[in-house]
Amino acid sequence: MFRPKLFDTLKNYSTAAFGKDLMAGIIVGIVALPLAIAFAIASGVSPEKGLYTAVIAGFIISALGGSRVQIGGPTGAFIVIVYGIVQQYGENGLIIATFMAGIMLLMMGFARLGTVIQYIPYPLIVGFTSGIAVLIFSSQVKDFLGLRMGAVPADFIDKWKSFGLHLYSANWYAFLVASATVMIIILWPRITRKVPGSLIAILLTTAAASVLNLPVETIGSRFGRIPSSLPAPAIPALDLATIKNMVQPAFTIALLGGIESLLSAVVADGMMGGRHRSNMELVAQGAANIGSSVFGGIPATGAIARTATNIKNGGRTPVAGIVHAITLLLIMLLVGKWAALIPMPTLAGILVVVAYNMSEWHNFKSVLKGARNDVAVLLIVFLLTVLVDLTVAIEIGIVLAAFLFMRQMIQTTGVNALSGKEEAGDEKFGSSSIIPGVEVFEITGPLFFGAAWKFKDAMRLIEKPPKVLIIRMGQVPVIDATGIKVIGEVYRESKLRHTKLILSEVHSSHVMEALKDARLLFAIGKANVTATFEKALERSHTIIASAL
Secondary structure, three states: OOOOHHHHHOOOOOHHHHHHHHHHHHHHHHHHHHHHHHHHHHOOOOHHHHHHHHHHHHHHHHHHOOOOOOOEEOOHHHHHHHHHHHHHHHHHHHHHHHHHHHHHHHHHHHOOOHHHHOOOOHHHHHHHHHHHHHHHHHHHHHHHHOOOOOOOOOOHHHHHHHHHHOHHHOOHHHHHHHHHHHHHHHHHHHOOOOOOHHHHHHHHHHHHHHHOOOOOOEHHHHHOOOOOOOOOOOOOOOOHHHHHHHHHHHHHHHHHHHHHHHHHHHHHHHHHOOOOOHHHHHHHHHHHHHHHHHOOOOOOEEOHHHHHHHHHOOOOOHHHHHHHHHHHHHHHHHHHHHHHHOEHHHHHHHHHHHHHHHHOHHHHHHHHOOOHHHHHHHHHHHHHHHHOOHHHHHHHHHHHHHHHHHHHHHHHOEEEEOOOOOOOOOOEEOOEEOOOOEEEEEEEOOEOOOOHHHHHHHHOOOOOOOOEEEEEEEEOOOEOHHHHHHHHHHHHHHHHOOOEEEEEOOOOHHHHHHHHHOOHHHHHOHHHEEOOHHHHHHHHHHHHHHHO
């Protein structure tokens, strides 16, 4: 259903509901402020880009989304991707990739792929989420310790080698500020959960650094003044060469944005008992990323932590998300210039906590105790994310998961000979029996390209061509083109050997339609396609008798 949830919730909207949404939206807006700035800086762009994204994309996601309580904006999952794009293509390339990703998300939504994206394997999601957490933590070591060094190497191993070589240059004031930030965020909820610990940490550490004149780097000293207004919108210039270059990073943004937004919506449904519209959510995410790029922002998606904060503080309609975006806009317009005083170690401390929360180490540990296939997907995706590239990790992870799933399906498909060399009357089925001259094989499980070879091998077990070959298909739920081809080959070989082929118990409508479409039912003959095995045996008796 392509209708935003906002339209439904406004039908019977009350003053009391608005009061709850207003309070929740203001709180979430305050929570989002330091995160928007920190995510932007960690992504390799100026801090105001994160604020633009939170305001524009946050408003669009709530206004058009398929979830009642989704809060959108920049998220930690995009830090690694955005940083890599900025390093390779520059900020203009990032804007183009974000714009193209928005278009891709729109297409995914209108193509009704919302439910398909939710079927991405869980070990894959945990693997790259945990890998991203490791990379986010690694990206903050320089500011957390106040290391005096040049540009941080992009490669993970080189990065840590460089940290080790420059450890002597650590700024203990920066380390104390970052550590204090982490401790405040951890301990503040014991006092109250109404005001976010990250905001308190920013206020206290910024005040301490300014009053005590601590020798630590600030947002202002690194980036200069933060603008207190939104920029003029501008549609990025696209040409065929640029589109070709940016397809891969744009697809990565779109895929990760779709996955994270729908995961966030599913978590929200579980918390409040609702049901989101996945395809409408993808459309909203697409529009939000287009809007963000037009205003010079970065990729946006649904934020699980901020969505949960919205729900816990009483938000129940998209109005809360709209209030959150307006709150951020007012903060940026009125007090945005003061953000330049925030110490960089403070933001590093905030992101270290974000990385820990993203690490999902409990889930990581749980998957490690599971099936070997899941463990393989988890570890390979995790290592590829950390050591190679997130895009490669997702692509290889999906392919690997698909192959392992096919392997499992192949193992569930069996082909068994039920007659073999039994004497007449050895096996009884109702009032009928398998008589000499009749061979019976039973297929269990899906008959697709991965399992078709099992069936072909089983057919080679037949030493002497029988007069009748019965294939039981009652436990075949699906069949693909390869399976149809194999059945066709068995039919043609049987015809050459003067063997009658009988298909028994074709219960699946999918299998029956596939046989009809391939004209196999016509070739085999309706009389030789029976509803039960007993009728197949009766038919075999008739064929044997007529041949005498």
